[in-house]
Amino acid sequence: MITDDGHRFNFGGQFIYNEIVKPHLERAIPCIQIKFPAAIDSFN
Numbered sequence: 001m002i003t004d005d006g007h008r009f010n011f012g013g014q015f016i017y018n019e020i021v022k023p024h025l026e027r028a029i030p031c032i033q034i035k036f037p038a039a040i041d042s043f044n
Contacts, residue, residue, distance in 0.1 A: 019027050 019029065024031060
């Protein structure tokens, strides 16, 4: 049986779409922008 774990934990697609349009400081999940070249370190 395939389940949508994101939906089970209130972290489904609609939640993400709703968060994207909010101002950064009002989002449920804090986010920060890491400028290049520091960002590339996470891929190395």
